Amino acid sequence: xxxxxxxxxxxxxxxxxxxxxxxxxxxxxxxxxxxxxxxxxxxxxxxxxxxxxxxxxxxxxxxxxxxxxxxxxxxxxxxxxxxxxxxxxxxxxxxxxxxxxxxxxxx
Amino acid sequence: xxxxxxxxxxxxxxxxxxxxxxxxxxxxxxxxxxxxxxxxxxxxxxxxxxxxxxxxxxxxxxxxxxxxxxxxxxxxxxxxxxxxxxxxxxxxxxxxxxxxxxxxxxxxxxxxxxxxxxxxxxxxxxxxxxxxxxxxxxxxxxxxxxxxxxxxxxxxxxxxxxxxxxxxxxxxxxxxxxxxxxxxxxxxxxxxxxxxxxxxxxxxxxxxxxxxxxxxxxxxxxxxxxxxxxxxxxxxxxxxxxxxxxxxxxxxxxxxxxxxxxxxxxxxxxxxxxxxxxxxxxxxxxxxxxxxxxxxxxxxxxxxxxxxxxxxxxxxxxxxxxxxxxxxxxxxxxxxxxxxxxxxxxxxxxxxxxxxxxxxxxxxxxxxxxxxxxxxxxxxxxxxxxxxxxxxxxxxxxxxxxxxxxxxxxxxxxxxxxxxxxxxxxxxxxxxxxxxxxxxxxxxxxxxxxxxxxxxxxxxxxxxxxxxxxxxxxxxxxxxxxxxxxxxxxxxxxxxxxxxxxxxxxxxxxxxxxxxxxxxxxxxxxxxxxxxxxxxxxxxxxxxxxxxxxxxxxxxxxxxxxxxxxxxxxxxxxxxxxxxxxxxxxxxxxxxxxxxxxxxxxxxxxxxxxxxxxxxxxxxxxxxxxxxxxxxxxxxxxxxxxxxxxxxxxxxxxxxxxxxxxxxx
Numbered sequence: 125x126x127x128x129x130x131x132x133x134x135x136x137x138x139x140x141x142x143x144x145x146x147x148x149x150x151x152x153x154x155x156x157x158x159x160x161x162x163x164x165x166x167x168x169x170x171x172x173x174x175x176x177x178x179x180x181x182x183x184x185x186x187x188x189x190x191x192x193x194x195x196x197x198x199x200x201x202x203x204x205x206x207x208x209x210x211x212x213x214x215x216x217x218x219x220x221x222x223x224x225x226x227x228x229x230x231x
Numbered sequence: 232x233x234x235x236x237x238x239x240x241x242x243x244x245x246x247x248x249x250x251x252x253x254x255x256x257x258x259x260x261x262x263x264x265x266x267x268x269x270x271x272x273x274x275x276x277x278x279x280x281x282x283x284x285x286x287x288x289x290x291x292x293x294x295x296x297x298x299x300x301x302x303x304x305x306x307x308x309x310x311x312x313x314x315x316x317x318x319x320x321x322x323x324x325x326x327x328x329x330x331x332x333x334x335x336x337x338x339x340x341x342x343x344x345x346x347x348x349x350x351x352x353x354x355x356x357x358x359x360x361x362x363x364x365x366x367x368x369x370x371x372x373x374x375x376x377x378x379x380x381x382x383x384x385x386x387x388x389x390x391x392x393x394x395x396x397x398x399x400x401x402x403x404x405x406x407x408x409x410x411x412x413x414x415x416x417x418x419x420x421x422x423x424x425x426x427x428x429x430x431x432x433x434x435x436x437x438x439x440x441x442x443x444x445x446x447x448x449x450x451x452x453x454x455x456x457x458x459x460x461x462x463x464x465x466x467x468x469x470x471x472x473x474x475x476x477x478x479x480x481x482x483x484x485x486x487x488x489x490x491x492x493x494x495x496x497x498x499x500x501x502x503x504x505x506x507x508x509x510x511x512x513x514x515x516x517x518x519x520x521x522x523x524x525x526x527x528x529x530x531x532x533x534x535x536x537x538x539x540x541x542x543x544x545x546x547x548x549x550x551x552x553x554x555x556x557x558x559x560x561x562x563x564x565x566x567x568x569x570x571x572x573x574x575x576x577x578x579x580x581x582x583x584x585x586x587x588x589x590x591x592x593x594x595x596x597x598x599x600x601x602x603x604x605x606x607x608x609x610x611x612x613x614x615x616x617x618x619x620x621x622x623x624x625x626x627x628x629x630x631x632x633x634x635x636x637x638x639x640x641x642x643x644x645x646x647x648x649x650x651x652x653x654x655x656x657x658x659x660x661x662x663x664x665x666x667x668x669x670x671x672x673x674x675x676x677x678x679x680x681x682x683x684x685x686x687x688x689x690x691x692x693x694x695x696x697x698x699x700x701x702x703x704x705x706x707x708x709x710x711x712x713x714x715x716x717x718x719x720x721x722x723x724x725x726x727x728x729x730x731x732x733x734x735x736x737x738x739x740x741x742x743x744x745x746x747x748x749x750x751x752x753x754x755x756x757x758x759x760x761x762x763x764x765x766x767x768x769x770x771x772x773x774x775x776x777x778x779x780x781x782x783x784x785x786x787x788x789x790x791x792x793x794x795x796x797x798x799x800x801x802x803x804x805x806x807x808x809x810x811x812x813x814x815x816x817x818x819x820x821x822x823x824x825x826x827x828x829x830x831x832x833x834x835x836x837x838x839x840x841x842x843x844x845x846x847x848x849x850x851x852x853x854x855x856x857x858x859x860x861x862x863x864x865x866x867x868x869x870x871x872x873x874x875x876x877x878x879x880x881x882x883x884x885x886x887x888x889x890x891x892x893x894x895x896x
Contacts (some may be wrong), residue, residue, distance in 0.1 A: 133292075140782035141813040173782065173809040174864035181861040205802040209871055211857030 129192065130229060132222060136168040139176030140174035147176060151183040160192030163225045167197055172204040181215060193217065197224035235266045235318075242322065245681055246329035252276070255333065256300065259326040263304055267315045272304035274326060287311040289323035291330065299327050302385045309396070311537040357509055367515040376523045377414065378461040383516040384491065390512075391505040393417070393493035399429060399439075400489030400520070411489075418470060426466055429492075432459040438477040441487035448505050448623070449498035450475040474500035477518040478513045478519065488520045530564040537566050540599045547574055547831070548581060549772070549883045550645045556743045560707070560757050567757030568595040569705045572603055578613030581643045582606070585703035585761050587659065589634035598632045598681075606640070614657035617674035617688040618892065620680060622768050624657075627681035635679040639703050649765050654689050658707060661720070663727045664693070664701040665738075670728030672720050673701070681855035697767040698833060700731040702738050704760045711746035711754035718746065727762075733875070735762035766838070771830035777819035777843060781812050781826055788828055796837065800893045803872055804830075806836055809866040811841035811886050818884070827883075836874065837890040845886035850877070 131154045139147050154162055160185060166172070184194040195217045198207060206212060219225035242262035250253045256274040264272040274291070276299065284305055290297040304311070366386035373379045380398040388396040395417040403409050410618050411428050429435045433455035439444050447453050450472055457464040465472065472494035480488045491513050493501070507539040537559065545553045559567050568588035575581055588598045605626045609619055627636060637659035644651045654662065656678030660674035673693060678686035694743060695701065709718045718726075726745055730737040739760045746758055765785070773780055785808045793801040799827055808828060817827045824844045831838040855863075855870040869876050869888055876888035 138782075138786075140809055141329070142779050171786075171805065171809075173806060173813065174868060175235040175813060177864050179859040185861070186475065202798070204804075205799075205806050209868060211867070212856070215859070 129159060130161040130163065130226065131157070132163040132226075133187040134166060134168070138171040139169060140171065140173045140176040141178070144173075144175040144179055148179045148182070151179060152178050155183075155186055155190070160187060160190045161229045162187060162192075162194045163197060163222055163229065164194060165197040165225075166204070167199045167221055168205055169199075172206050174206065177206055177212065184216060193229055195219055195228050197225050235407065237557055238262050238265045238320065239321065243325055246325055247332075249329060249333070249659055252330045253378055255326050255329045259302060259322040263302055263322050265317055267304055267305040267307065267311070269307040269311075271306040272302065274300065274302040274323075276300035285311065287315055289316070289319040291323050292325040293327055293331055299330050301789055304325070304829070331483040334457070335348065336367050341872065355504075357391065359504065362386070363508060363511045363515070366390070366512055370512075370515050370519040371390040371522070373519060374523050376400070376527070377412075377518060379516060379519045379523055380414045380489070381416075383512050383519075384414055387491055387509045387866050388416040388493060390508050391476070391493060392474075392495060392500040394495045396491065396493040397423070398480075398489060398491050401487075402847045407660045409560055417458045422470060423491040425468065430459070434475075435477070435490075438479045439487060439490070441479040441485070444510060445475065445477045446500045446501050446503075447475040448501075450494075451496075454831055470494060473498040476501040476506060476509060477595055478506070480516050480517045488517055490571065491516070507593065510673075517703050526564065532563065533559075533564050533566045536593075536596050539602065540566070540570055540596060545577070546880045547883060547885060548573075548645075550650070550766050551581070551643070551771065552735050552766055553762070555738045555761045556739040556759070558707075558743055558747070558754070558758040560754055565591050566596040566599075567709060568599060569592060569757040569759035570599050570603055571703070571761040573760050573761070574607055574610055576613040576642070577611040579644075579646070580613060582610065582619070582640065583617075583701075583703065583763060584638060584639040584640045585662075585705060585760060586636055587705045587707075587759075588636050594633060598627070598634070598636060601626060601630060601632060602638070604634055605875045610818065615690065616653050617677075617690045617723075620657050620677070620688050624680040624684075624686050628684065632681055635681040637679045637706075639674070641701065641703075642843050643695075643763070645765075647768060649694060649699065650733070652693050652695055652701065653690055654693070655690045657686060657688060660704060660706055660723075662701050662703045663724045664695070664719075665702070665724075665728045665731035666696070668696070668728060668732070668876055670700075670724040670731065672724060674758055695765045697765050697831075698732075698760055699848075700727065700735060700738055700764045701757045702727045702742065702762040704733075704742055705756075705758065707754060707756040707758035708742050708746045708760065710756060711750040711758065713755060716749050718749070731764075733835035735764045736877070761889075767831045769831050769834055771828060774825050774827040777816045777826045777845075779816065781816050782809055785809050785812050785828060789830070792830070792832075795832075797893045800837065800890065805870055806840065807872055807888060807890065808841070809837070810868055811888070814865060814886065815841050815843035818848060819843045820845055832892075835892055838887065838894055840887040842883040842885045845884055847878060847880045 132148060133154055187194045197219050200220055217228060219228055232535055239262060242258050246255050246260045249258060260272050262275040279863035280776055286303055286305040288301055288303050290301045293299050302319055346586055370379050370382050380400050384396045384398040397413055399411055399413045399416050401409055401411055431439055437443055474497060475493040476493045476679060478491045480490060482488050491509055516749055532860045541557055545555055557572050568590055571585045573583050588595045602623055605623050606619055609622050620638060637657055639656040639659040641652050641654045654674045655677060656674045659679045661674040663670050664673045674691050677688040680686060709723060726741050727738055730741045739762045743758055746754055771783060771788050775784040789805050791809060812826055827842040829840040853870060855867045858864055858867055873888035878886040
């Protein structure tokens with residue numbers, strides 16, 4: 125997998141319906157710039173609501189359509205509570221670090 | 232045997248085998264001529280004009296002496312002799328006997344034919360009468376218009392040679408507009424869908440104007456056929472109608488409710504009997520349609536009136552959770568006498584009232600309206616419950632309202648620790664208070680209203696604390712299955728106690744469904760319940776604009792509770808509150824709308840309410856399955872995480888949920 129096709133998107137703070145459109149745009153931009161794979165680093169994210177989750181799933185679907193994938197990096201310990209729900213982990217690939225995520229994508 | 236005797240014997244045999252009297256007469260005339268040797272001779276039923284001259288005449292005499300004709304011989308060589316005469320008389324007798332026998336046989340045959348024909352006709356008539364009766368009772372048993380017309384159309388088609396039939400009928404919408412519908416038999420609806428409704432053409436007019444029955448052996452040959460634009464006859468693709476039978480359906484008031492139309496592709500199919508059959512079915516249908524309309528009208532009136540007698544929705548009161556239920560007895564076509572109401576008084580206190588007006592129908596409705604509005608009218612004054620009931624008693628007596636009214640009325644003053652309740656009951660079942668899993672009746676029984684001046688209306692006072700439920704009901708609950716089975720006060724208290732922890736909605740539902748169940752689904756009277764739960768003072772009550780920025784307000788509103796609730800609960804709570812607020816913002820859809828977040832804490836649960844000014848939404852079926860795509864996660868998270876949740880439409884739309892508190896062990 126050529127590395128230039130994989131983009132790391134670091135996110136900070138909170139993703140809610142108030143600011144999800146900015147988040148959406150960043151992910152779209154990454155694809156528009158040629159990425160097939162995204163590593164979305166949520167280590168420094170404290171809160172995500174279902175609109176943020178929706179943006180992640182939309183990005184994941186777009187990556188799959190391009191033959192790529194989306195990998196999420198979550199903080200260890202207390203990740204945003206939405207990731208504790210059954211069903212969420214089934215649709216997204218979760219990793220403890222950027223390295224693990226990149227390695228996961230390379231497999 | 233001489234030739235003469237042989238001829239006579241042959242003739243005797245022949246006449247007994249003859250089929251008609253002409254044959255008989257021909258045989259005896261032939262025999263007479265042969266035996267006697269006359270060149271001319273006839274036998275006939277009437278006298279004849281034989282030429283003048285010598286002749287031998289013998290009458291054919293029936294057993295009763297009447298003449299059946301005669302044998303007449305002439306033109307013989309020589310004189311007619313005495314033995315000629317004897318022979319002719321013999322032949323005449325033979326002929327007379329034979330003719331009489333033939334006539335008898337013919338009469339018998341005719342009589343048998345007639346008897347058979349009569350029997351056949353009677354049987355047919357009986358069958359038709361039975362069929363008509365069957366159809367009549369089937370139709371009369373229906374109260375649904377669509378069912379009636381379908382039954383009538385099917386029956387008439389089956390009982391006549393019709394190959395297809397239609398019933399065009401007039402209906403009046405809820406908005407009062409008249410329009411025409413139709414039902415079909417023997418043909419698929421698609422066969423008619425492309426055509427406009429039949430109009431007042433010359434063929435149709437007699438039916439739609441109720442002038443009379445139209446029965447045509449061949450509609451194409453009728454002078455009235457084919458004159459009206461645009462089709463000038465049947466439109467292309469129409470069923471091939473030749474035989475045609477149309478009967479108007481006319482109500483007792485003379486109004487044409489519709490018409491029954493039947494057709495057959497062959498000419499000459501419908502008889503007068505068929506016409507009578509369809510006319511009979513039309514008459515039965517007319518009665519049934521009238522009944523259906525009256526019933527529909529009555530149900531509509533009752534429901535409209537009933538709605539007007541109950542509050543359209545309960546108020547949303549900070550510090551109280553309310554729920555009410557009303558179930559009309561039977562099919563809801565009668566206005567019941569039960570009512571409930573919740574309203575605020577001039578001094579800020581709240582009044583809860585449940586009552587029961589004796590009787591049913593318009594009179595009970597009038598008294599119910601009087602009761603409800605009299606109580607509301609005194610709300611400004613902020614009176615004690617016993618005073619309010621006394622005022623209502625005065626109003627009922629002043630109006631000389633028939634019967635009496637029982638009422639339970641509570642006044643609630645909300646304060647920091649809960650609510651102070653003053654309660655008076657006038658001949659009404661006592662409300663039940665539930666606290667910490669135990670429940671029992673409260674109050675003191677007073678006099679029903681509308682009977683005597685100055686009724687005895689004892690008042691009791693009690694304190695309710697957060698979590699307490701007070702439930703009011705009418706005797707429609709306790710006596711739903713009376714006299715077979717009554718629900719005692721203790722049983723009702725137990726029902727309230729079982730559900731009190733779940734809030735007032737489940738309490739009302741439990742009372743109602745239990746009453747309905749013990750009455751096998753058909754309670755004998757109306758059922759009204761009203762339950763109220765005192766809620767803890769809200770720890771959060773924040774109202775902010777319904778905009779995309781609202782997520783930040785949620786975070787700010789909940790932040791102060793984190794130390795009390797623990798990090799995990801606070802995180803879950805924040806997620807769910809954000810979801811509810813996102814929903815509220817999405818549904819509000821009006822500029823300047825607002826969203827309010829309310830939070831209450833009990834020992835083991837967090838109660839979250841989000842109120843908005845939008846129209847609300849129909850919640851999906853539960854449990855909500857895990858979404859596969861990017862949408863639908865909000866309510867899924869709520870359903871997964873909350874102990875209970877729901878939404879309701881009141882003055883504002885409110886969505887609420889309850890979350891288990893995490894407890895440090």
